[in-house]
Amino acid sequence: MSAILVTRKLPSSVLAKLSAVADVDLYTGEAAIPAEELRARVAGKDALVCLLTDAVDRGVIDAAPSLKAIANVAVGYNNIDVAYARSRGIVVTNTPDVLTESVADFTWALILAITRRLSEGERLVRRGEWKGWALDLLLGTELRGKQLGLIGVGRIGRAVAARAGAFGMRVAYTSRREIEFAGAEALPLDRLLLTSDVVSLHVPLTPDTRHLIDKRALTRMKRSAYLINTARGPVVDEAALAWALQHHLLAGAALDVYEDEPVVHPDLFGLENVLLVPHLASGTTETRTAMADLAVENVLAVLAGGAPLTPVP
Ligand code: GLV
Numbered sequence: 001m002s003a004i005l006v007t008r009k010l011p012s013s014v015l016a017k018l019s020a021v022a023d024v025d026l027y028t029g030e031a032a033i034p035a036e037e038l039r040a041r042v043a044g045k046d047a048l049v050c051l052l053t054d055a056v057d058r059g060v061i062d063a064a065p066s067l068k069a070i071a072n073v074a075v076g077y078n079n080i081d082v083a084y085a086r087s088r089g090i091v092v093t094n095t096p097d098v099l100t101e102s103v104a105d106f107t108w109a110l111i112l113a114i115t116r117r118l119s120e121g122e123r124l125v126r127r128g129e130w131k132g133w134a135l136d137l138l139l140g141t142e143l144r145g146k147q148l149g150l151i152g153v154g155r156i157g158r159a160v161a162a163r164a165g166a167f168g169m170r171v172a173y174t175s176r177r178e179i180e181f182a183g184a185e186a187l188p189l190d191r192l193l194l195t196s197d198v199v200s201l202h203v204p205l206t207p208d209t210r211h212l213i214d215k216r217a218l219t220r221m222k223r224s225a226y227l228i229n230t231a232r233g234p235v236v237d238e239a240a241l242a243w244a245l246q247h248h249l250l251a252g253a254a255l256d257v258y259e260d261e262p263v264v265h266p267d268l269f270g271l272e273n274v275l276l277v278p279h280l281a282s283g284t285t286e287t288r289t290a291m292a293d294l295a296v297e298n299v300l301a302v303l304a305g306g307a308p309l310t311p312v313p
Contacts, residue, residue, distance in 0.1 A: 093298035098290035104159035110254035144168035149196025152203035193220035205232035242267035
């Protein structure tokens with residue numbers, strides 16, 4: 001029987017598929033498995049089902065000479081040393097497609113929440129400071145007729161764009177590759193930053209995209225613009241963002257991801273015009289179950305000697 005390490009509880013129906021064919025070593029802690037324990041428990045395993053909070057580095061890979069598959073329960077895979085895994089003949093898989101629509105919905109939830117000041121309003125009500133309806137209370141900004149600037153138009157960026165028409169927004173995008181994208185305007189990054197009213201990030205975290213949104217990029221944005229990040233925290237220089245918001249160089253930011261999760265740059269806490277949520281974009285019961293299921297199906301395929309369903313590109 002194969003041996004599999006699963007680093008966090010998965011839905012029981014999904015775990016049952018693994019247990020039916022393999023010995024499953026399940027880490028049951030509430031937080032991420034400590035690095036040392038990951039190295040110790042992966043030894044002797046044939047497959048690893050892991051999360052984006054697990055750093056699967058050379059040390060982990062070297063600790064598991066019989067490993068054949070690493071299945072990340074996430075579409076992003078910056079937590080895995082993919083090149084090294086490949087050099088050791090290990091298949092790495094992720095969970096694309098199944099989370100696209102839920103992340104796109106959530107991106108719009110953030111766009112609407114930050115432009116209509118939902119969390120500010122909620123804080124006001126909870127503090128008991130609401131004095132009643134007023135013509136000028138917490139006025140937001142409309143989306144109709146404005147430009148949504150997408151940085152990255154893979155599956156998720158495109159699904160975000162597909163919803164823009166419902167809010168009357170035109171779409172511009174910037175992409176490293178020349179791509180076909182009807183109904184949206186291709187712009188160089190600088191131009192996109194200068195002209196967009198909402199800038200939303202949909203790139204993977206790579207050495208090229210780390211701090212793509214730095215002080216310089218933030219100073220390019222309109223003072224009336226909003227930044228949305230549902231991609232990966234380190235794509236934005238968080239300290240620079242806090243500085244830009246403090247100096248009113250942009251109107252606001254909505255963040256689902258952070259540079260050093262679960263740590264949040266302390267300067268962001270004091271700002272009203274920033275919405276902070278805890279990495280929830282794919283977080284529906286349906287989608288998280290589908291992600292876990294796809295990761296498990298990938299492991300089962302590889303252990304059965306077949307091709308993985310969704311190997312990382
Ligand atoms: C979540 O952030 C994911 O990459 O799936």
